[in-house]
Amino acid sequence: MTQAEAAAHVPALEAHWGGGASPFGATWQKTMMWIFIVTDGLLFSGLLCGYGFVRHVSPVPWPHQSEVFSIPFIALMTFILITSSMTMGTAVTAARLGDRRRAINNLIFTIVGGFSFLACQAYEWTHLIREGARLTGNPWGPPQFTQSFFILTGFHGSHVFSGLVILIITVIRAAMGKTPAQGVELAGLYWHFVDLVWVFIFTLFYLL
């Protein structure tokens, strides 16, 4: 296509484009955070698809999760993460309404929740490793079982850890009056994403 022909197509394209300068109606920071979340979601999507595949093709029967894990303990971890998402949402709204004290308090509750979750995960890993769980094998059957477990929960745990680092920086900056409401909102989006991923891991790995 020549330049003249390309130029002739421009008005036609513009006529169909209704998004204007901001098709998502969000600031560039928020749009970039959403694009990051989608790409990070694809990472976990790939990991969960891989898990589904290795489980499907495993020649050895997959162990029953309740015989390996303490499901009430996993439920406690889920409770902690859901609660921390609730406090994070409250912090975001408080920051938007200019209630700095409430925002900081709820950010601190969220950080406590995040550390509690990581502590539970560290306990769970230690317990299973002591029982013989390794990346190369385990006492319950197919080695893919513990491979999936360590990779899925390890990646998720690393996201919780990086979320905590972001939250600690956000709360320090908020206390100094340097974080705008949007900064809290972006940190919140990442934290809720971590919670969202856990919903899938909890159901697909621990319950199904």
Add this chain to the structure above:
Amino acid sequence: MDATGNPYRIYRVTWIILLIITVAMLASESFHLPRIFLIVFLLAFMMVKASMIGGNFMHLRYERPSLAVMVAAGILVTSLILYSFISREFRHIVERLSN
């Protein structure tokens, strides 16, 4: 802000519903449902939980539909493509077609 004027209420309500759903999912095994019903039940509740977190906590319900579509369709479609590529059935189809 919800109808009561309390901007924080939505988070508490969402939190309670998420907890109730989680308890229902945990209790589902004790009902000894057929495996296929259990799977459908758990997957349906998983999607409800994911929608509530995305809609209420991540505020997708207040954003433009284009953003929600970009997020949901992007992840769902790519997950399906990923799974179809790595699944055994897909490999069998490819092998059958190539023979």
